[in-house]
Amino acid sequence: MQLTGADILLECLLEQGVDTIFGFPGGAVLNIYDSLYKYRDRIRHYLTSHEQGAAHAADGYARVTGKVGVCLATSGPGATNLVTGIATAYMDSVPVVAITGNVPLNLLGKDSFQEVDITGITMPITKHNFIVKDVNDLADIVRRAFYIAQEGRPGPVLIDIPKDITAQKAEYTPAPKREIPRRTEYISEKALAHAIDLIRSSSKPLIYAGGGVIASDAAQELLEFAEKINAPVTLSLMGMGGFPATHPNYTGMIGMHGTKTSNMAATQCDLLIAIGARFSDRVVSKVERFAPHARILHIDIDEAEVNKNVRTSRFIIGDVREVLRELNKRLERVERREWMDYIQDMKTKYPLSGSNGKDMLTPQYILEKIYELTGGDAIVATEVGQHQIWTAQYYKFTRPRTFVSSGGLGTMGFGLGASIGAQVGAPGKRVFNIAGDGSFRMNMNELATAVEYNLPIIEVIMNNHALGMVRQWQNLFYDSRYSQTTLDRCTDFVKLAEAFGAVGYNLTRKEDVEETIRKAMAQNRPVVINCEIDRDLKVYPMVPPGAPIDEVIMDMGD
Template identity: 70%
Template sequence: MQLTGADILMECLKEQGVDIIFGYPGGQVLHIYDALYKYQNEICHILTSHEQGAAHAADGYARATGKVGVCLATSGPGATNLVTGIATAYMDSVPMVAITGNVPLALLGKDSFQEVDITGITMPITKHNYIVKDVKELAATIRRAFYIAQEGRPGPVLVDIPKDITAQVTEYIREEPKIINKVTEDITEEDISNALNLLERSHKPFIYVGGGAIHADANGELITFAETLKAPVCSSLMGLGSFPGTHEFFTGMIGMHGTKPSNLAATQCDLLIAIGARFSDRVVSKMEAFAPHAQILHIDIDPAEINKNIKTHYHIIGDVKEVLKRLNKKLNPKEYSEWMEEVQDWKKKYPLGYKENGALKPQKIVEKIYEMTKGEAIITTEVGQNQIWAAQYYKFQKSRTFISSGGLGTMGYGLGACIGAQLARPEKQIINIAGDGSFQMNCNELATAVKYNVPIIVVILNNGVLGMVRQWQKLFYDKRYSATILERATNFVKLAEAYGADGYHVTNEEEFHEAFTKALETNKPVVINCIIDEDDNVFPIVPPGAAIEEVITEE
């Protein structure tokens, strides 16, 4: 049938199972928005307050479901406002398709009003991007974009569509989405045999799991693998939830803000098994001192990650779930070893903890959220101390329950992601744990939450400072607090109420319990402003450039 480019876009979105997109209109996407009006009963459009909020919401939707998140913006500033959200998705391997409008073909390259080369700008932060210059290529391009976003290691793809392409008419023929097969062609029997030999010979194995295990939905296989091997398990920030946080074998996060047991185990193990992880600098710290006594087995879907940061001894390239399945079939059960007993002793000797002094403590707030949600909530975070406290003190049991900007560290990420995750998973309680600095970057998305009655809860850990940067200044810059003391008079309760949300101001544990109880019972957006001390710091912390066993604790 003959359709306009805008209608073809709608039909292609329907082909891909897209039921919701996040966006903001403008001149160069008017044809697309006209089509959205016609398709409004099939594709829900969420009008965010800012294009960056749209990108973060699409990201949160994708992380909460594993499906592709979709965002839409006009040309020029609309497109560039997506860039931070696209980069966030790229760094954390999140499947996203960003659709932008552009000026008509005849005006491209002439510095036309609201024209930017968005494909050039986003080339380093997308898996692939396109500009469509022929309406006959539009459907195929949209289909390729969704395929690329999901195949192999996921990531964002951008499709830029000049305005006249969306108005032109061509033949459209519906197609079923191309099946995305798991990456298994590079997994050889020799690889599996070599890995099994390593595992059999090891006396001190240690499993380090990253976000790739979540993308592969490999939770069950990972648990079986660890329990058969009788090996302790640590996680990167992005890997939280891939292995149950309450499991006996779990030692917590590894790296700069990792637990002392995790960092000691990495230093003393004789075999480090990295699963869906990329050895980021926040995990490894001083590279020459990382896992100095260990052979390293790296299992990952992306060959570009092998030997990129840390030299491995053996590696297997392929889908993590499939690799673990094949290993589990042939792995002989190990006995509970002296190594495991030593790691358990470290867990008893060096537990995560904090000093209580009668004041409202951020760690206690996170523990109360865990207790009052019975560990069943999905937690999004902003970036900074709030992010690490959430990661440390909420015990994530399942994949896709911790949603945070890891690789890029995007302040202002959490609120948009929280909205996207709540719309994706309406049956779940979604809570955004924020710092006051991060929250103010994109607090305008409260208007979005209220407009669509998205019942999120925002818990602000308000210390009146840019906490993580100030902590570094305190520890490593001789307490020279340059531009990190906010000294703002913002009333977050009144701000919430101005947007139409409920707001609570709390200064102690009892007030928090009462406010959070009300928030859980209220089917509307809620902001809880929690006053904490500016000197509450994140521990443990590894100084920059130090070996990861050189952990600074609160003591």
């Protein structure tokens, strides 16, 4: 049948199982938005306040659901406003398809009004991108984009569609959604045998797991693997929820703000099993002193990550879930009692400090209360900064796809848009966004979106009137020269929330935390809780930049 390019686009989105788009209209995508009006009963469009919010919402939706998130923007500034969100998804391997409009074909390359080369701009931050120059190619390009976004290591794909392509007609033939195969071609018996030999000969193994465990839906297989070989498990920031934080084998996060137990275990182990993790600088720090006594077994879907940052002894390239299933079939249970007793002793000796029983209001206490009052059953998004690390440390994530945070790019302003996508993707779940006052200011306009669609997100602002993490570095490494990190501004976040149509609460006392959280959870609309915390609170443990990860600062006295 003959359809316009805009209608072909929407039919192809339906083929891919898309029922949700986050976007913002403009001239170059008017034909698409006109078609969206016709398709409004089958595809719901969420109008964000800013295109960056749309990209982050698509990202949060994808992280929580495991499906592809879709965002839509017009040409020029609309397209460039997606860039930070696309880069965020790229760094964290999140499947997103970004659709942009562009000027008509005959105006391309002529510095036309609202024209940018968005495919050129996004080439380094997408798995692939397309510009559609023939309406007859549109359906195939959309189908390929969704396949590429999900196949292998997930990531964002961009489709740029000139306006005249969306108006022209072409023959549309429906096609079934293409199956996404799990990558198994390199999982050989030889590679598995080498891995098993390393595991069996190890007396002090450590499992270091990352976001690849969540991307491949391998949390159950990881749990079985850890219990079979009886090894401690540490997670990267992106791995949160991939292994239950309540499990006795869990040692906490690893790296710059990892627990002393995790960092010492990495330093003392004789085998480090990296699963779906990329040995980022925030984990490894001083490369030549990282896991100095260990052979390294690396399991990852992306061969480009192997031997990129840290040299490995053996590796297996393939889908993490499939690799772990094959290993679990071949492994028997072992005890390793001496090593695990040592790990448990370390956990007892070097616990996270928590709220320390102080009378003051602390982020640790607030997060522990959120965990308690939600039964650990919430989805928790974060912005980027001290509050992000406190969340990873003190909220016990026990299930995958419940922690939504920008790890690789470290994008301030990510969390509110992402929490919108998370709430849309998981409407039956309670969604919290943990923010700092600096991050909240960046994209607080998305409160209008949450209110418009009555999304009961609870925004928790750890308000220390500072850019907390940068200030912490200035205190520790720049002789307390607080250059441009103090935020003594007059903004009243409660009144701001009310102006947007949300509910606002001020929280200044520890004894009011439980009641305030309960009141927020009883609301069926967006809530902002402004938590007034001390400006000089710091994130510990901390490894100074460039130092070995076993040189851990536990508090100000170290």
